[in-house]
Amino acid sequence: MALAIKVEGVSKRYRLGEFGRRKFFSDLRRKLTGAADTEEFWALRDVSFDVREGDVLGVLGRNGAGKSTLLKILSAITAPTTGRIRVKGRMASLLEVGTGFHMELTGRDNIFLNGTILGMSRGEVAAKLDEIIAFSGVEKFLDTPVKRYSSGMRVRLAFAVAAHLEPEILVADEVLAVGDAAFQQRCLGQLDRVSKSGRTVLFVSHNSAAVASLCKRGVVLDGGRLVFDGTQTEALDYYGCLNPVAVQQNGVEGVRAGSGEVQITGVELRAPGGKPLGTARSGQDIELWLRFRRNVAGRWPGLCVRVHVETEFGTPVFVQFNDLSHARVIDGPGELPASGAFVCSIPALPLAPALYHIETEIRTARRQGETLDRLTPAMKLIVEKGDFFGTGELPNARLGAALVNGQWRMESDLA
Numbered sequence: 001m002a003l004a005i006k007v008e009g010v011s012k013r014y015r016l017g018e019f020g021r022r023k024f025f026s027d028l029r030r031k032l033t034g035a036a037d038t039e040e041f042w043a044l045r046d047v048s049f050d051v052r053e054g055d056v057l058g059v060l061g062r063n064g065a066g067k068s069t070l071l072k073i074l075s076a077i078t079a080p081t082t083g084r085i086r087v088k089g090r091m092a093s094l095l096e097v098g099t100g101f102h103m104e105l106t107g108r109d110n111i112f113l114n115g116t117i118l119g120m121s122r123g124e125v126a127a128k129l130d131e132i133i134a135f136s137g138v139e140k141f142l143d144t145p146v147k148r149y150s151s152g153m154r155v156r157l158a159f160a161v162a163a164h165l166e167p168e169i170l171v172a173d174e175v176l177a178v179g180d181a182a183f184q185q186r187c188l189g190q191l192d193r194v195s196k197s198g199r200t201v202l203f204v205s206h207n208s209a210a211v212a213s214l215c216k217r218g219v220v221l222d223g224g225r226l227v228f229d230g231t232q233t234e235a236l237d238y239y240g241c242l243n244p245v246a247v248q249q250n251g252v253e254g255v256r257a258g259s260g261e262v263q264i265t266g267v268e269l270r271a272p273g274g275k276p277l278g279t280a281r282s283g284q285d286i287e288l289w290l291r292f293r294r295n296v297a298g299r300w301p302g303l304c305v306r307v308h309v310e311t312e313f314g315t316p317v318f319v320q321f322n323d324l325s326h327a328r329v330i331d332g333p334g335e336l337p338a339s340g341a342f343v344c345s346i347p348a349l350p351l352a353p354a355l356y357h358i359e360t361e362i363r364t365a366r367r368q369g370e371t372l373d374r375l376t377p378a379m380k381l382i383v384e385k386g387d388f389f390g391t392g393e394l395p396n397a398r399l400g401a402a403l404v405n406g407q408w409r410m411e412s413d414l415a
Contacts, residue, residue: 058215089168212384281386
């Protein structure tokens with residue numbers, strides 16, 4: 001398959017805090033005194049990779065890793081300091097809210113303007129106009145200047161234009177960061193359709209579940225350098241090990257309640273045997289390690305530990321209590337060590353690929369006991385595609401979060 005994008009040794013340097021007259025005098029001072037330029041920042045360093053036609057590439061990295069700089073160079077918004085990029089085909093970029101919009105023009109005018117920028121004729125844009133308007137949901141304001149749109153309206157229209165005008169290459173940076181849950185689901189559905197149509201997609205998002213669902217391949221940036229290039233599963237695992245707080249716990253600052261005598265200090269996702277995981281796969285055997293700290297001396301016989309899993313939109317999916325299966329987490333008279341972990345093993349994880357929230361709780365007893373600690377949420381769980389049914393097939397998470405391996409047969413009425 002032919003190459004759609006070739007990135008060769010791309011680096012990007014910025015000079016910090018120097019603009020206008022200050023930059024002029026700073027450059028002059030360096031020339032006269034020979035002073036070294038100490039105000040440099042390299043957003044990218046010698047980045048090289050290829051993207052083939054039809055690839056759906058996820059770009060992963062922490063804030064400041066260089067993701068947005070790379071996409072701006074790919075979109076010709078800024079030029080690289082060194083290196084070069086070759087692009088084959090028309091490219092549509094959705095990098096920021098309303099990128100490419102003329103604020104004085106109406107929404108309708110901007111649809112045609114964007115189509116012209118992409119090299120499409122007025123007739124081609126007109127053929128897609130009804131689909132774009134319906135997807136964006138801004139019908140009532142289509143003939144209103146875009147400057148009067150809210151940020152949510154602008155991003156809906158911008159995404160609708162970029163996704164429906166059928167460029168050969170679509171570049172999307174954090175398109176799921178703006179808009180309500182319903183619009184985000186529509187975006188994911190449209191990106192899925194775009195990717196299955198054979199077009200090339202570069203997708204940046206901190207929603208790793210979306211990356212896992214949409215992308216076939218992933219690259220990881222760290223400190224402006226390309227540190228990994230492989231399948232999306234491998235890339236997410238690499239990113240999880242590189243940045244365990246962001247992926248395993250996602251910087252969650254949960255609301256805590258309870259007496260505090262025993263507290264959850266962290267939640268870790270692991271494979272059986274203890275290997276840390278960045279993400280889980282549907283059908284995979286996993287373990288949730290609930291790290292705890294005992295703050296006071298005491299005994300808690302019959303201690304109950306709870307894990308509650310919800311979708312990212314707050315819909316309950318399942319709950320696990322240790323005493324549902326009459327499993328004791330403390331032997332003997334109920335004495336806890338000063339620290340340790342409660343481990344919940346979940347065989348064949350029955351979750352569709354998506355992002356989930358996990359709440360944890362420790363109680364002195366299941367129903368009537370005192371809450372020692374409750375953390376809401378305690379962790380974000382990213383589930384990617386796996387072979388739950390043993391067939392390679394999975395339903396879309398929008399049809400339901402839980403996976404049930406039902407058995408099918410036919411019964412005839414003619415006995």
